Amino acid sequence: MISSVLPIASALLIFGASEALAFTNSATDNLAVYWGQNSYGATHSSDTANWQQNLSYYCQDDTIDAIPMAFLDVFFGTGGEPSLDLANICNVNDDAVFPGTQLPDCSFLASDIETCQSKGKIVTMSLGGATGSNTFSNDSQASAFAQTIWDLLLGGSSSTRPFGSAVLDGIDLDIEGGSTSYYTTFVSTLRSLMNSGSKTYYITGAPQCPFPDAYLGSIINAEGFDAIYVQFYNNYCGLQNYDDSNDWNFGTWDNWAKNTSPNPNVKVYIGAPASSTAAGSGYVDVATLGSIAQATKANYSSFGGIMLWDASQAYANGRFDEGIKSYLTGGTAAPTSTVSSTSTTTTAPTSTTPTSTSTTPTSAxxxxxxxxxxxxxxxxxxxxxxxxxxxxxxxxxxxxxxxxxxxxxxxxxxxxxxxxxxxxxxxxxxxxxxxxAYSMLTTTAFSRTKSTPEPMKVVVPVVQTNVPAKHSRFFKFD
CATH class of the missing domain: 2.10.10.20 (Carbohydrate-binding module superfamily 5/12)
Known part of the structure; x- marks a missing residue:
């Protein structure tokens, strides 16, 4: 990897902006919302007006506090470099890649990231996701990858920074496949680099609600995480079973936070679908989720807030994010409108370009x-x-x-x-x-850089079940 020095003026500007309205990890009313996979577009292929917008679009008010970008889904790709996919915003098919790699140049997002940070929000990178099955073969490789992430996304320097001069605020682990051996080395090494940095960085994880999580369980037991975005959906312990004490297990996660986590101040979030079309099960209306959040906040000191999947679904669902934020801060406001679940007509794609990620089917x-x-x-x-x-x-x-x-x-x-x-x-x-049966959803959408419509592949979600094996709550564009 060829290195270059990040401009000092730019770095100072970023650090100052991100600290101006400091995100507070110890708060109990934070709202984390994933962005990057255009979940709404995957289930509403014809409603392009409500598809995922550029990142800064979701930072125009004080509703969202943390934005994990999804996903950096390939650790060791072409040229030994990672790759990432941000659906209709930035991907290897529609954007230039750095020479000798499959790492897309998303540097046009630098200003979006810095805008969000200037408004007191943290922007992190989620590693893994639906198709991520990335493993390390030894401690040395895991440690070297931590250095790569530091150089490409955080406080280090490289000529192949996908977001240009923007310095992200941390990483999120959404590990859903493969062996998790040596991940503790990766986290430990990355934490050491973060501790030597010029600003505060965060490490979060997104386990399923069944305890312990099949993939992240051993990692979060060994290394201190700042927050855990527990997926309380697509499982028996989801929000749909909140009233069943045999299934709802936030108390178990609270006990883990206080007695097992290396960081006794770790915050546990209730992860929820932002719409009925955002997950297979677990969606509850904003009033129900708001009441659950308030009760959990009152009874468990580890509670840090709510995590939503995802921004596109929340905005299309009558600003579901705004409604739940009101409950988190003591109000009872509900969104003005909701979008009901709709069916999607599927057709076979005209062409398929093989990529390093797998596709996710729909039922028919x-x-x-x-x-x-x-x-x-x-x-x-x-x-x-x-x-x-x-x-x-x-x-x-x-x-x-x-x-x-x-x-x-x-x-x-x-x-x-x-x-x-x-x-x-x-x-x-x-x-x-x-x-x-399965088929690829195909629709015509305007490329960000092209004036004529072009087909885009849209894939519907993989849904988790209550068995130990875990699949993604996420939607995927290839």
Missing amino acids: TSTTTASTGSCGSVAAWVANVAYTSGDQVLYDGDLWTANQWNYAETPGESGAWDDDGPCASVAAKAGSVKAA
């Missing part, structure tokens, strides 16, 4: 003819297809029926499937068999 009703046995129109199980309760598949010679929504849950290895026996001796269910 179709029939596919099986080639063997007496299972009639039941299709073979496919790893990258989303299935809903009642779907039937063929796998390893048996007929299987889904008992819940699932994705990439292998029959026989996951409790999401019931084994109906060998296909040769079991007839498919009577009537229309509901199989799962």
Whole structure:
């Protein structure tokens, strides 16, 4: 990696701006909102007016306090450099990349980042996401990657800084696959670099609500995080089960924060969908979420605020973010309008360009003819297809029926499937068999830099279930 010195004047300007209206991590009314994946656009392909806007658009008032940008999803890509994807705003297909890499040049976002920081907000980079399955092979590699992140995004210097002179305020870990070996070394090394910096930096994580989290559990037990954005949705312990003490487990996370976390002052956020179309389950209206937030704030000292997925969904849903912020600060205001869940028509894409990230399917009703046995129109199980309760598949010679929504849950290895026996001796269910199909959402949108419409690939969400394996709450543009 070729290094160059970050202009001192620019650095001083950034540091001064980001500290002007200091974000307070110890507060109990903070609102963190993810930005970068255009979640609303993935479920509303024709409503381009409400698609994700540039970052500074979401910093025009005091509602949002922290913005994790999603995602830096490739750690070691072309040329050994990482890559990131910010959907319709900046990606490897629509933007220039640094020579010899697949790291897009998103330096036009520097002013947006600095604008948000000047208004007292922190802007961080979320690592991982739906398709991120990044692993380290040893401590040396993990430590070297911490230095890379420091140089590319934080207080270090490099000629390949994707956001130019902008200095981010920290990183967020959304690790959803692969081995987590040596991640503690990565966090420890990065923390040491942060401690030597000229401003305050933050490290956050986004575990699922089932405790302990399958991927982040050991990492947050070993290293001090500043905040944890717990995903209380797409799981049995989601907000939809708040009234069930057997499922709702914020108290468990509070106990972890006080008795296990290396940082006894770590803050725990309630992660929530910002709209009914932002997640598979767990969405509650702003009044319900507001009441839950106020009760949790009153009973648990680790409570730090609310995390929402994501900015595009919140704005389209009658400024859901503004409504919940009112509750966090003691009010009871609800958003003026809501956007109901709508169905999306899918068509096959005209072309597909392979990328380093995987695609995420949508569920649909179709029939596919099986080639063997007496299972009639039941299709073979496919790893990258989303299935809903009642779907039937063929796998390893048996007929299987889904008992819940699932994705990439292998029959026989996951409790999401019931084994109906060998296909040769079991007839498919009577009537229309509901199989799962998948297709890429395709719509026409205007490129930020082009004057003519061009097709953009839109992929609907991967939804988590209550099994240990975890898939993303996030939507993805490739």
